[in-house]
Amino acid sequence: MANVTNATGATFDEQVLGADGAVIVDFWAPWCGPCRQVSPVLDQIADEHPGVKVVKVNVDEEMDLAMQYQVTSIPAIKLFRDGEVRKEVVGAKPKGALLKDFEGLLD
Template sequence: MATVTLNTQDFEKTLNDNELVFVDFWATWCGPCRAFGPIFEQASNENPDIVFGKVDIDENQDLAVAAGIQAVPTLLIAKKGQVVFKQAGALRASDLDDLIKQAKSLDVDAGDTQLSE
């Protein structure tokens, strides 16, 4: 599954209507964002059971502020509508793969609320 572009209108619905959502907050002018983009895209192709969304902070400033985004790139992970991870900085593919495994095994119904960094 390829990444989807998210905006203020569909962000909450996407998080609430899907089991697991990874969101990359990014900007076109950001070098680390451009480096992380292909890694994020590859992960989306390898994990069709997860929604991978991208939010351009320049086009969605209100959403970035509401989500508390202070630096880009920032990765936000939500499981069953609950934010379980948010961290600024580009990730290596192996680190993203590790977060994907952790997120899939996280049991929010049992009270697990966060992934380890």
């Protein structure tokens, strides 16, 4: 899990918007069962794609970020490139489905 970090409102701009390459942001909460299911899948994707960074945002602690990025259901997974959201996925999906959703955006 070399490329997996947690973000707060104070660190989000640097960790996500200013990052080089693809950044997968996982908006989650500790009480969310599907969030706990998809978290290790995102960790695997980060391990298998060295240029990809995974940033986790706890929506209970970072409500302002969740509102700013219009998170209404979790897990909400947003793939950023060059500081912009390029793909959004809501709900837990298996690794193959996520990779298909992110096709062409991870390199």
